[in-house]
Amino acid sequence: MEVALHKHIVMVPFMAKGHLLPFLELAHRILHHNPSFTITIVNTPLNINYLRSAIADRPSAPHQIKLKSLPFNSSDHGLPPNSENTDDLSFTQIMKLFHASAALEAPLRGFISDLIADEGSPPVCIISDCFMGWANEVARSFGTLNYTFATSGAYGTTGSCSFSMNLPHRNIGDGGIHEEFSLPGFPESIQFSIKHLHPYYRDVDGKDEWSTFFVPQLSYSLQSNGWLCNTVEEMETVGCEALRNFIKLPLWCTGPLLPSNMLKTNSHMDSQRSRKQSSYNIRPEQCIGFLDSHPQKSVLYISFGSQSTISETQMMELAKGLEETEKPFIWVIRPPFGFDLKEQFRPEWLPLGFEDRIRNQGLLVHKWAPQLEILSHPSTGAFLSHCGWNSVMESLSQGVPMIGWPLGAEQGFNAKMLVEEMGVCVVLTTGVERTITKEDVKKVIEVVFDRNDMREKATELRSLILASVEDSSYKAMDDFVSTFSSL
DSSP states (O other): OOOOSSEEEEEEOOSSHHHHHHHHHHHHHHHHHOTTEEEEEEEOHHHHHHHHHHHHTOTTOOTTEEEEEOOOOGGGGTOOTTOOSSTTOOHHHHHHHHHHGGGGHHHHHHHHHHHHHHHSSOOSEEEEEGGGTHHHHHHHHTTOEEEEEEOSOHHHHHHHHHHHHHOGGGGSTTOOTTOEEOOTTSOTTOOEEGGGSOHHHHTOOSSSHHHHHHHHHHHHHTTSSOEEESSOTTTOHHHHHHHHHHHOSOEEEOOOOSOGGGSSSSSOOOOHHHHTOTTSSSOHHHHHHHHHTSOTTOEEEEEOTTTOOOOHHHHHHHHHHHHHHTOOEEEEEOOOTTSOTTSOOOGGGSOTTHHHHTTTTEEEEESOOOHHHHHHSTTEEEEEEOOOHHHHHHHHTTTOOEEEOOOSTTHHHHHHHIIIIIOOEEEOOOTTTSOOOHHHHHHHHHHHHHOHHHHHHHHHHHHHHHHHTTTHHHHHHHHHHHHHHTO
16 A cells, blocks of 8 residues: 555544553554554643553554643642543542543644644544544644544443433433333344433433533534444444444444453463552562462452442442352452542451451452453453443453443443343442342352353454454454545
8 A cells, every 4th residue: 555654643532541542552553554654642741641651661662653742730620630530530520521621622723733834734634532522623624534433332332422412211201210212323122221321321411511511522523534443343243333323424443452462362461561560559460379379260350440439338248249159359449439539448348357358269459450461361250340341342352251330431331232232241230329239249250150151152252352353353444544544
């Protein structure tokens, strides 16, 4: 393929680590297909420092990836100082961060103006997060292309977007949690219920904080030149068809956007990044040593992502259920919902004497664990997860079945898909407001470890994901890059 030299791409991810890293991986993939581009990822100063660290951990990172800080003062938006991503923010504060993200529009325009002055032409395209839809207007004003990147899966993205645009739950009366509705984009045969939704979603009416932020951003994104989605076509056939029906734009499924060393046939990876996390209570080597001491497919890994947690009473019952199963486990644990996630963990949030009694059975890891290494280890048999999309892709890429506990965003839609479309998950509960018992915990753990069909389906999905890296996703990326390579 003949390409023009010195062409620029600008990327605008949302201000969350679960969005920043897929954008960085997308930049790597684009340059693999066409190394003649320069790609600049723009964001706030602290997020750029985070990306800089992530790049430093990859010695082979292409030199064509550049980073640009855009000025941002969180205090101007009613947020705590230095709050530039969703980490450690309450739900209310995250909503403020969503609205504050639009403050990056003016500095982005300034950066592109400087770029034009230096290079003589605008970037060939701007690739923006679906939460940063205003970037489409920026691209249009500079006479360039805009592509929207959905960092979540196709099913969850369609569910969240279609629900937010159509508010179908407003038409089903007050019959309660089990009332069902359909969503534009999906076949009529697929029905959704209020229980799939984050509690905040249940109250949206088009005038609330979420709607006033997201609906305009999505409307802008639906005017872009096409969408990219961090998924695999063969894995999400229903979801990909639904997303195409909903956006009515070209769609390229270019996932999984995971580190290349995780997408290999040998299951155990080594993560340079995780080796550097020495400030936490347990070193990565301890997690791997614990896994090494247990049989294959025997350990339950528990993590609710980088910003989610469960209630105090739920945490207590989860601990009791884990202990009574006698299954080995690694639990990434944070202060419960309603408490400051940065504060020291208190013993009273767990059963009296729990840590001493489970010393040989489990490993409690506070705040952070080397998730990629844990999921790729042969001893990991299941993953109790909030069903955030990065965690879903990491788990399925290693053939690990899941226990779902969706806590927010599109996670309820992800869990529904994992159960009904893929058969690789059982759901324990949803949200932080529901009561669970230790018996509930024991039951789902027994199910996921006893059902060979779930493990077999997860293994099949792993094969599909690995094959896509050199087949469907590779071709989709090649097709996407070719749309602007000759400009």
